[in-house]
Amino acid sequence: MKQEIKPLNVLIKGLLLFALFNLVIAAWQTGVGQLSLYNILYPGRERLPFGENPKQSYNLSLFDLDAMFASHVIAGTPKTDDEFRVVIVGDSSVWGTLLKPEETLAGQLNADTLNACGKTVRTYNLGYPTISLTKDVMLLSYAVQYNPDLVIWMTTLDAFPLEKQTSTPLVANNEEKVRELATSYGLRVEADDSNFEVKSFWQKTFVGNRRAWADFFRLQIYGVMWSATGIDQVYPSEYEKAQTDFETDESYHDLTAPLTEDDLAINALETGFRVVGETPMLLVNEPMLISSGANSDIRYNFFYPRWAYDDYREIMTSLSERNDWTYVDFWDIVPANEFTNSAIHLTPAGENMLAENLAPYILENCK
Amino acid sequence: MALENILILAAASLLWAATFRNHGRTWFMLIASVVVIFWLQPALPIRGADFFTPIATLVLIVLTWFITADDATRKQRKNIIILTIVTGVVLLLNLTRFLPTDFQLLTASRPPQLETTLIIFLITGLTLLAFSRLTRFSASFLTFGLVLTIGLFLLIKIPALSLWLASFLRTLSGQSLTNVSINDFRWLGFSYVAFRLIHTIRDKQSGRFPSVDVGEFITYVIFFPAFTAGPIDRLERFIKDLRAPFSGLNLETFYSAGQRLLLGLFKKFVIADALALIALNDSNATQVTSTFWMWVIVYAYAFQIYFDFSGYTDIALAIAQLLGIKLPENFASPYLKPNLTQFWNNWHMTLTQWFRAYFFNPVTRWLRSWQKPMSIPMMILLTQVATMLLIGFWHGVTWNFTLWGLWHGLGLFIHNRWNDATKAKAAAWAITPARQAALNISGILLTFHFVAIGWIFFALSSPVTSWQVILRLFGVN
Numbered sequence: 001m002k003q004e005i006k007p008l009n010v011l012i013k014g015l016l017l018f019a020l021f022n023l024v025i026a027a028w029q030t031g032v033g034q035l036s037l038y039n040i041l042y043p044g045r046e047r048l049p050f051g052e053n054p055k056q057s058y059n060l061s062l063f064d065l066d067a068m069f070a071s072h073v074i075a076g077t078p079k080t081d082d083e084f085r086v087v088i089v090g091d092s093s094v095w096g097t098l099l100k101p102e103e104t105l106a107g108q109l110n111a112d113t114l115n116a117c118g119k120t121v122r123t124y125n126l127g128y129p130t131i132s133l134t135k136d137v138m139l140l141s142y143a144v145q146y147n148p149d150l151v152i153w154m155t156t157l158d159a160f161p162l163e164k165q166t167s168t169p170l171v172a173n174n175e176e177k178v179r180e181l182a183t184s185y186g187l188r189v190e191a192d193d194s195n196f197e198v199k200s201f202w203q204k205t206f207v208g209n210r211r212a213w214a215d216f217f218r219l220q221i222y223g224v225m226w227s228a229t230g231i232d233q234v235y236p237s238e239y240e241k242a243q244t245d246f247e248t249d250e251s252y253h254d255l256t257a258p259l260t261e262d263d264l265a266i267n268a269l270e271t272g273f274r275v276v277g278e279t280p281m282l283l284v285n286e287p288m289l290i291s292s293g294a295n296s297d298i299r300y301n302f303f304y305p306r307w308a309y310d311d312y313r314e315i316m317t318s319l320s321e322r323n324d325w326t327y328v329d330f331w332d333i334v335p336a337n338e339f340t341n342s343a344i345h346l347t348p349a350g351e352n353m354l355a356e357n358l359a360p361y362i363l364e365n366c367k
Numbered sequence: 368m369a370l371e372n373i374l375i376l377a378a379a380s381l382l383w384a385a386t387f388r389n390h391g392r393t394w395f396m397l398i399a400s401v402v403v404i405f406w407l408q409p410a411l412p413i414r415g416a417d418f419f420t421p422i423a424t425l426v427l428i429v430l431t432w433f434i435t436a437d438d439a440t441r442k443q444r445k446n447i448i449i450l451t452i453v454t455g456v457v458l459l460l461n462l463t464r465f466l467p468t469d470f471q472l473l474t475a476s477r478p479p480q481l482e483t484t485l486i487i488f489l490i491t492g493l494t495l496l497a498f499s500r501l502t503r504f505s506a507s508f509l510t511f512g513l514v515l516t517i518g519l520f521l522l523i524k525i526p527a528l529s530l531w532l533a534s535f536l537r538t539l540s541g542q543s544l545t546n547v548s549i550n551d552f553r554w555l556g557f558s559y560v561a562f563r564l565i566h567t568i569r570d571k572q573s574g575r576f577p578s579v580d581v582g583e584f585i586t587y588v589i590f591f592p593a594f595t596a597g598p599i600d601r602l603e604r605f606i607k608d609l610r611a612p613f614s615g616l617n618l619e620t621f622y623s624a625g626q627r628l629l630l631g632l633f634k635k636f637v638i639a640d641a642l643a644l645i646a647l648n649d650s651n652a653t654q655v656t657s658t659f660w661m662w663v664i665v666y667a668y669a670f671q672i673y674f675d676f677s678g679y680t681d682i683a684l685a686i687a688q689l690l691g692i693k694l695p696e697n698f699a700s701p702y703l704k705p706n707l708t709q710f711w712n713n714w715h716m717t718l719t720q721w722f723r724a725y726f727f728n729p730v731t732r733w734l735r736s737w738q739k740p741m742s743i744p745m746m747i748l749l750t751q752v753a754t755m756l757l758i759g760f761w762h763g764v765t766w767n768f769t770l771w772g773l774w775h776g777l778g779l780f781i782h783n784r785w786n787d788a789t790k791a792k793a794a795a796w797a798i799t800p801a802r803q804a805a806l807n808i809s810g811i812l813l814t815f816h817f818v819a820i821g822w823i824f825f826a827l828s829s830p831v832t833s834w835q836v837i838l839r840l841f842g843v844n
Contacts, residue, residue, distance in 0.1 A: 007618060056650065217641070224645040224667075228660030 022205035033066025037220045039076020042227035046073055046101035047125040048139075049219055051233055058225035059232045062215035063173035065142055071219060074124045074146050084119035084366055087126050087143045089136045090154030093286055093344040094127025096351075098235065101125070103348040105154070108355035109362070116149075116366035124148075130168035131159045133268035137187060138170070138177055140275050150365050151281040152358070153272060156288060156344060157312040158303050160264035161253045166195040173197050187271040239341045243302045244293035252308035259311035266319065273325065280365045283327045285316060287334040287354060289343040301343035326365065333357055368407060368595055370636055373682055376403070376591060377628055380689040381616070388615030396590065396609075396690060397449070397582050401425065401456050402473060403591040408555045410475035412548075413533065414540040415483070417475040420554050422457060422484065424589065426491050427516070431564045432584040433495055434508040435571040440578045441499070449582040454488055506572065513568050520561045523554055525764040556594045558761060562721055563588045567602055569725050577603045583610075592686035596679035598697040598717040605692070613691040624688040631681025634674040642671035647826045652836050661839045668826050669819040673702060676715065702818070705810030707775070707782045710818060718758065727754045747783055752776030762825070767833060771824035778817055 038044045048068050051059030062068065069075055079085055088094050088106050096104030102111065106125035114121035126143050128135060136153060143151065158164070166172060166189065175196040181187040202208045226232055255263050273281060288309075289301045299305050304312075313329060320327030338350030346354065368376075376399075383395050404421040411417045429450065433441065440446075463471050464478040471477055478484075498508075522528045526549045533551035537544055567584075570576040579587070579602065587605045646668035655661050677698040687694045701714035711719050727750055734746050741749075752773065759772025797803045820837060827833045838844070 005618060005622065007621075054644075218644065221641055221644045224660070224663060225651060228645075228657065228664060229651065229654040230656075231654060 022207055025206040026201055026204040033064040034070050036070035038071040038223050042223045044073030044076045045071050045226060045232060047095050048072055048128050050129050053234050057233045058222045060218055062219060063170060064212060064216060065174060067216050067219055069142050079147055082119050084116040084121045085148045086121055086123045086150045086362060087148040088123060088152040089139050090127040091131045092129035094154045095129045097345045098340050103351060105351050105355055108351050112359060114359055116363050121362060132164050132168040132171060133159045133265050134165040135168050135171045137268050137272045137275060140272050141181060144276055148279055151276050151279055152284060153281055154284045154286045156286050157309055162265055165265050166193050185271045185274045188267040242289050242339045242341055242343050244291040246295040246299045248295050248298055250298055250305045252305050257307045259308050261315055282361055282365060283325050285329040285331050286344060287330050289336050289339040290332055303343050328361055330357055377686050380686050384616040384689050389613040392613050393609060397586045398456055400586055400589045400591040401453055404589050405460050406473050408475055409553060412551050413536045414542060415479035416536060418478045422487055424560055428585050428588045431512055432581050433498060434512050435567050435576055437578055443580060446581045509568050509572050516561050516564045523557055559597055559599060560588055562599050579606055592683040593694055598680060598695050599721050600694055608692045620688060624685045627681050628685035631678045631685060635678030639671050639674035639678055642667045646671040649828055652827055652832050658839060658842045665819055669822050702815050703811055704814060705807050707778045707814055710814050722754050722758060726757060748780045751779040766830050767824045767828060770830060771821055774821045
C-alpha cells in the first residue's frame with residue numbers, strides 16, 4: 001500500500017537530520033583529514049600541498065594539517081631498518097618555488113643516495129611557502145610523529161620578527177594547534193592575538209566550515225592529476241628575477257639598530273628544539289642573494305639591510321653556542337646568479353650547491 | 368547557469384506556482400524569460416554588447432514570429448500589448464543604468480544609453496510596420512529568415528567570422544582593436560535560439576506551424592529553464608502545456624520536480640564539477656605521460672560532459688515542471704546503450720531529433736527522389752556523415768569538431784553496415800540469456816569507448832594534440 005506523504009513531517013525530519021549532522025561534525029573534530037586517498041590510490045605528494053592556481057598546479061593551499069600531512073609521501077612510507085630518515089622544514093626555498101620535486105634540496109639529497117651509519121639517507125621535504133618560525137614549529141610537531149633520525153631546520157632572519165609569527169595563514173587558521181604547542185612546549189603566544197581565525201561553534205559545523213571541507217575533497221581529487229602528471233606547481237617559462245637594485249632604505253620591519261634577541265622570536269626557535277626532543281636537529285641559516293647592484297652597500301637584498309642581517313648572524317652564532325645547538329651558516333655559499341625570483345629561492349644548480357654543502361653535516365649527525 | 372541563478376529561478380517559479388497558480392502564469396514565464404536573457408548574458412569586452420545581444424535575440428524572435436504567423440494571428444491586438452510590455456521590461460532594465468553599481472544586478476555591466484535602445488526598438492517597429500503594410504508574406508520572407516538565422520549562426524560559430532564581427536563591433540563602439548579576440552562576442556543561448564527559430568520557419572514552410580501569439584512565441588524560444596542548455600522543445604508541444612489550465616502546484620508535482628532538481632544539482636555541481644578538476648583538457652593533454660592516467664582523464668571527461676549536460680537537463684525539466692510545462696527528456700542512460708545508433712537516440716535526444724527531422728530525413732528523401740538513386744550504403748554514409756558533421760559544426764566550426772562529427776558519422780555508418788551483415792548471426796548465437804548479456808555488455812563497452820575516444824576531439828582544440836592523446840591511450844609515445 002502506498003503510504004501518504006506528509007510534507008510537514010518530511011520537512012521537519014529533514015531539517016532535524018541536517019541539524020544533527022552539522023552538530024556531530026562540529027563536535028567531532030578529530031582527524032577526518034587523516035583519511036586520504038594519497039598513499040593508497042595514488043602516490044603521496046613529495047611536498048606539502050600549496051598552490052594558488054589549482055587548475056594549473058594540480059595543488060591547492062588548505063589549512064587542515066592532518067589532510068596536508070596525510071597527502072605527503074612521508075605518511076605512506078613506513079620507516080624501514082635501513083632508512084636514515086631526515087626531515088627538512090623551512091620556507092618556500094625548502095618547499096621549492098619554481099623547482100620540480102627532484103630539484104629541491106630534499107630531492108637533490110635523495111639523488112645523492114647518501115649512506116649514513118650504514119643506512120640509506122631518505123630526505124622528506126616538509127618546507128612550506130611562508131616565512132615564520134612558529135609555522136615551522138607547528139610543522140615540526142607533526143614531523144616528529146614520523147620518527148625522523150635527523151631534522152634539518154632551514155631558516156632565515158625574516159622568519160624571526162615577532163609580528164610575523166602568527167600572521168601567516170597556516171598558523172592563523174590553526175589556533176588550537178598553536179595553543180597546544182604553547183601549553184605543551186612553552187611556545188609564546190599572546191592570549192588575544194588578533195591574527196588567529198578563532199572559529200565559533202557554528203563555524204565548526206559542516207555548513208560553517210564548508211570551505212575547509214571543499215578544500216579537503218579537492219585535495220583528494222587533485223591527487224589524480226598529481227599522479228598523472230607529477231606536477232604540483234605552476235612552472236612559468238618566464239618570471240621576474242630577484243631584485244638587485246635598491247632604494248637607500250635601511251629599514252627592517254619596525255626595528256632599529258642594533259638588533260637584539262628581544263626583537264626576535266627566539267622562543268619559537270627554542271620551542272622547536274623542545275619539540276624534537278632527543279632527535280638531532282641541524283639549524284641552518286639558509287643561503288641568500290648577496291646583491292652587487294645599486295645601494296647594495298646598504299642592503300644585501302630585498303629582504304635585508306646589512307646592519308640587521310649582520311646583527312642577526314652574530315645573534316645566531318652566540319645563541320647556538322650558548323644552547324649547544326648544531327648550527328650551520330650557509331648565508332653566502334651560493335652566488336647571486338643562482339637565485340631565481342627571490343633572494344632566497346635557488347636555481348636547481350644553487351640547490352645542488354646547498355645539498356653538497358649540507359651532506360657532510362647529515363653524515364656527521366647519524367647515530 | 369551558476370548555482371545561485373538556478374536557485375533563484377527555482378525559488379521564483381515555486382513561489383509563483385504556489386501563490387498565483389494559473390493567474391498570470393504565462394505573463395510570469397514571458398517576463399521572467401525576457402529578464403533572464405539579460406541576467407545570464409555574460410559581460411563582454413565590447414561596450415554595451417552584453418545589453419544589445421539579448422535585445423538582438425528578442426528582435427530576431429519577433430521578426431521570425433512576424434514572418435511565420437498567419438495574418439489573423441498577426442493582427443490580433445494583444446500582440447501589440449505584449450510587445451509593449453516586453454519593450455517596457457527591456458527599457459526598465461535599461462534604466463537600471465541610473466542605479467548605483469551595487470544595485471545593477473540584472474545586467475552583466477552598466478546598461479548603455481537609453482537612446483540607442485529606443486532607436487533599435489523604433490527601427491524594429493518601423494520594419495514590422497513596413498512589412499505588414501507593403502507586401503503580402505511570401506515564401507521568400509521565410510527563406511530570408513532562414514538564411515539570416517543560419518548566417519548569424521555561422522558568424523558566431525566560425526572563428527574567422529567571429530573575429531571579424533568582434534573587430535567590427537569594436538570599431539563601431541570606438542574601441543581599440545589591439546586586444547580583439549574571437550571570445551569578445553558571446554551570444555548567450557543563440558545556438559538553441561537559432562534551432563528553435565529554424566524549426567518554426569521550416570514548420571511554417573511545410574504547413575505545420577501552429578497559430579501562436581507573439582508572447583507565446585517569445586516564451587517558447589527563450590523559455591528560461593531551457594534557454595542556455597536545452598532541451599530543444601517543439602513549438603506545438605510547448606504551447607499545449609502553455610495553454611493548458613494550470614491548477615497550481617500539487618504535492619506530487621512538487622516532490623517529483625524537487626527530486627529532479629536535487630538530482631540535477633547533484634549531477635552538475637557535485638559530480639560534473641568534481642570531474643572537471645581531472646578531466647581531459649588542452650592543458651593536461653600534453654602533461655599526462657602514462658597510458659593508464661590518460662585513460663583516467665579521458666573517462667573523467669566522458670562522465671563530466673554527461674553529468675554536466677544531463678544535470679542541466681534535469682534542472683531545466685524540474686523548474687519547468689513547477690510551472691506546469693513538461694519539457695522533453697534529453698538523456699536516457701546513453702552510456703548504457705549497446706551500439707552507437709542507440710547511443711545517439713539517447714544522447715541529447717532533442718538535438719538528435721531536430722537534426723533527424725530537419726536535415727537527415729529531408730536529405731534522405733531528396734536523395735531517394737533522384738531519378739537514378741545512389742546505392743543504399745552510399746546514401747547512409749552520406750547522410751549520416753553529413754548529419755554528424757553538422758552536429759559538430761553546431762558546437763563550433765573548427766577542425767576538431769569536424770573530426771568529432773566525422774568520427775561519429777563514420778561510426779554510425781560502420782555500425783549500420785555491421786549490424787546489417789551480422790544481425791542474423793548474432794541472433795542465432797545469442798540464444799541463451801548469458802550469451803545475450805555477453806553481447807549486450809560487450810556492445811556497451813565498445814560503444815562507450817568509441818564515444819569516449821570521440822570526446823577527445825570534442826574536448827581539445829587541436830587535431831595534433833588529439834592525435835597525441837589517442838596514441839598515448841594505446842601506449843604509443
